[in-house]
Amino acid sequence: MLTNFALKPLDFVSALNGNLGKLQRDAPYPSIRVSYHAVEMNRTWHGHGFAELVDRCETLASLGFRVSPQKADSDVGIYMVAHPDNQVTPEMEALYQGRVPFETKEFLGVHQGQLYGHYLYPYSTDLIARHFATTTLACECRTTELLIDPLGFIWGCHYYLYANWEKGGPEAQFAKLAARDFRYRRMQDDLFDPEQMRPIGHLLDPDFTIAALTEFRPCREYGRCIGCDTKIKNNRFQSYYDQGIPHTSVQMRNIQLPSALRRSLTEEELDRVAPYLAPLDGVTP
Known part of the structure; x- marks a missing residue:
């Protein structure tokens, strides 16, 4: 609590x-x-x-x-x-x-131009905030947590959740969903545009299972991530402090990090994040 x-x-x-x-x-x-x-x-x-x-x-x-x-x-x-x-x-x-x-x-975050916190994925939180790029990047992402908003929609990360509610929340979609017994899995393409940030499920959908959290989904908002999602932290087993195993609330792969940003990383940093990066020009990072 x-x-x-x-x-x-x-x-x-x-x-x-x-x-x-x-x-x-x-x-x-x-x-x-x-x-x-x-x-x-x-x-x-x-x-x-x-x-x-x-x-x-x-x-x-x-x-x-x-x-x-x-x-x-x-x-x-x-x-x-x-x-x-x-x-x-x-x-x-x-x-x-x-x-x-x-x-x-x-x-966690940027204060007076300086980034605070330790993050597993490079530039995930400060790519835009510190002007390393003007547009976000593509990646694939999945969550390890059950993020539920006030209407019962389940989100893949805090950024998607917050950004949607800053615009008022998916109340119109909720009304349509409620009229159809909350069958979100069947209706999601009718509720949200293809390019729109959408939830991964709804708590009242009879077809929703926790297995939905294990699916990697495409994302084009890399660089605006909320720090609590990508920071290195302990899980409930204290794995990071005791075993050196980093845990993050979201897991990412195929991050489309451009060559200029890769060159800004130290050799040690690049080795650490290489498994999460997409191949660059046909060459594995």
């Missing part, structure tokens, strides 16, 4: 309606991840935002949860985005140490 802990601890637990067990699991990290937002929380809690947040997390120990300074032994932990403007102060360290786990998470 991701939360900013706006509810007081007792209200938080009451809202779970007896389902505490679903947030208590044998995992190497907390299942309740509390996000710290300095400006908003200091405004709400009169300058004591972080102290109040630590207190609320610690109170969960008296309400049925495990709370420990070691993240592998705690059901709850506090996280802050490592934005250049965010700082972990000595006062914050004194408040959380020995009480609850606290970590910073990578800031």
